[in-house]
Amino acid sequence: MTDAQVIKARGLVVRHGLVVAVAGASLDLVAGTTTGLVGESGSGKTTLARAIMGLTPIKSGSVVVDGRDLVTMTAPERRRWLPPRVQMIFQDPAASLSPRVRIGQLLAEPLRVHGMLDETSRIRQLLEALGLPFDLTGKYPHQISGGQARRVAIARALVLHPRFLIADEPTAGLDVSVQGDFLNLMSSLQKTLGLGTLFISHNLNVVARTTNRLAVMYLGKIVEEGATRSIFAKPSHPYTAALLSATSEIDPLRRKPRIILKGDVASQSGPPSGCRFHTRCPRAMPRCGRDAPELSTVDAVHRVACHFPIA
Known part of the structure; x- marks a missing residue:
């Protein structure tokens, strides 16, 4: 696999004052595949995405895109290098569009x-692919609907033909029927353009349907990663198992018992020693409070950071 086919983030650390929002996270984004990133609010998902995009200062670690490390680049170099290769759809697409333009x-x-060159042809092609009329180009963002604003945000992200797309909660606030249309659209674009996508979401049912790989974050660390089907079928980390137990299931025969975690999520400014999850973990042992687990191999497509993973 060539450098142009993968983004390699290694050991990323992001600090906001005393808070370590991302604590040594590593992630690969591969062209033509969709990687889901899940975890509770405050786990560091958006911060990790913004760090990969160069929008948040990185304390340490590396982000290699097309063989070049963004961390070692100057800001002007990043502005030239990154946009034709990696783009992002933000949580609130309407707010990300300038109201004056x-x-x-x-x-x-x-x-x-x-x-x-050939701006008009490229814009017309994109809008047509996204089911938007060309006369929309004469309107301001406040003159279009929320669904149209989301599609315009996608068009803006794709206009430079990037190979990678980071989508932060792209289905949040959409009706179920509109969500379906949006996800079908994203799937079609991925197949047509060969996009590699990082899909950040709290909606685990959507993640199960749309992603090839899955990474689970807890308090700034990735605690489990692997093929989505493998993790949904047999999670190895107790935190992942608790998350998945909260998903809705229509078929009563397929429902799993809900796992209720005790205690509150620890502060990122003072996380627990050892495993950050051990204060809430039903499987915790004394070692968990002393030693921080590293991601280790479960099988060829699955890794987990846990001293006592679920067998």
């Missing part, structure tokens, strides 16, 4: 900045 200008600006 018409849709057409929003879509044309990246093309001009990076010297790509």
